[in-house]
Amino acid sequence: WCDSxxxxxxxxxxxxxxxxxxxxxxASYMYRxxxxxxxxxxxxxxxEQQGPIFQKLLALSxxxxxxQAAQGLIFYRFATCPYCGTVKAFLDYFSVPHxxxxxxxxxxxxxxxxxxxxxxxxxxxxxxIVVDSDEITQLLASKMGAKSNADMDQWRSWARLxxxxxxxxxxxxxxxxxxxxYSYIDDVQDVPSWSKMMLKAVGGxxxxxxxxxxxxxxxxxxxxxxxxxxxxxxxxxxxxxxIASFKKGxxxxxxxxxxxADLDVYGVLLSARFVPLFEDIKSSTxxxxxxxxxxxxxxxxxxxxx
Ligand SMILES: N[C@@H](CCC(=O)N[C@@H](CS)C(=O)NCC(=O)O)C(=O)O
Numbered sequence: 001w002c003d004s005x006x007x008x009x010x011x012x013x014x015x016x017x018x019x020x021x022x023x024x025x026x027a028s029y030m031y032r033x034x035x036x037x038x039x040x041x042x043x044x045x046x047x048e049q050q051g052p053i054f055q056k057l058l059a060l061s062x063x064x065x066x067x068q069a070a071q072g073l074i075f076y077r078f079a080t081c082p083y084c085g086t087v088k089a090f091l092d093y094f095s096v097p098h099x100x101x102x103x104x105x106x107x108x109x110x111x112x113x114x115x116x117x118x119x120x121x122x123x124x125x126x127x128x129i130v131v132d133s134d135e136i137t138q139l140l141a142s143k144m145g146a147k148s149n150a151d152m153d154q155w156r157s158w159a160r161l162x163x164x165x166x167x168x169x170x171x172x173x174x175x176x177x178x179x180x181x182y183s184y185i186d187d188v189q190d191v192p193s194w195s196k197m198m199l200k201a202v203g204g205x206x207x208x209x210x211x212x213x214x215x216x217x218x219x220x221x222x223x224x225x226x227x228x229x230x231x232x233x234x235x236x237x238x239x240x241x242x243i244a245s246f247k248k249g250x251x252x253x254x255x256x257x258x259x260x261a262d263l264d265v266y267g268v269l270l271s272a273r274f275v276p277l278f279e280d281i282k283s284s285t286x287x288x289x290x291x292x293x294x295x296x297x298x299x300x301x302x303x304x305x306x
Contacts (some may be wrong), residue, residue, distance in 0.1 A: 027202050038117040043132035043207060046116045057128045065143040072305055073098045074123040078105050079184050080274065082164040083133035084120040086267030087188055089294075090137045092302040093263055094144045098122075099306045104191040106180075106199045133160075148260050155242070155253065155261035159268045162223050163238065164213050167272050169231035171213035175273075179204035180207075184274040186249075236285045243286040251293050258297060266294045 006014065047054050060068065075091060075098045077084035081295045091098050101103035103110045103119055111121060114129055120128045130136050141148070147157070172178045179200050185191060227233060240266060245253060253256045258266075267292070282288040 085270030
């Protein structure tokens, strides 16, 4: 039947079509399952279930905290995760000694034993693990005596809720961009080659779909991003508004030194540092000098051990 109606090329096309449909359905099932697993436990419950070890961490004085942290914390992250970027900026700025563990984004092998499926995660020498960038940065800021205010909070929310999403849209404009955004993984050791391949073959297309059908919709429905507007132009415009919020003649939002808003905004932008977008923001918006000063300041302060 096939032979007479379709011929050999038709049959080949049919097979490729079926394989693509099966692959798509499989990826969609895995993605939904993963979201479900990620929601299985909240950060608050995860912290509570650690019991006294977590309560002890919260109760540490600034001096005791610095003493414990001096032994080195382990920071689990995906290099391109904007929330992980905020934690990295805080660790660097406050000179908290830390070692980075790059988590395999496909299999998440390195955090499986922890029982919490999302990064960032910060592990303390006594075994306590803090998850969620909001919780981690709040803990670090309070132990370092850094306070927020309403204006900073507004910019910090903008960074997490809007800026991070514009970056996702720009990084996933085409399917090629989505696959290319995972190129950083080639330089990561401890991730098996087959996982790297899967990440590009499956993770890339999934991120493309997420960006176009979820992220764009959220920006439109919740943050007034006009349909069919150019995400890159909007991102650049918003970066200029951020810089315009600085007091006249000051290098940072915080004045002569970065404040918590500077750290969060910079941290979110770190998610784009493996692709040309990061340098484009430097050269095509008012944010160039600020970005360079942030890089210099954090490089001077960092106590990254590996
Ligand atoms: N609200 C969390 C969000 C963290 C989050 O969504 N992390 C993503 C990476 S950007 C993640 O780990 N996703 C789990 C996965 O890929 O399965 C935070 O601020 O830390």
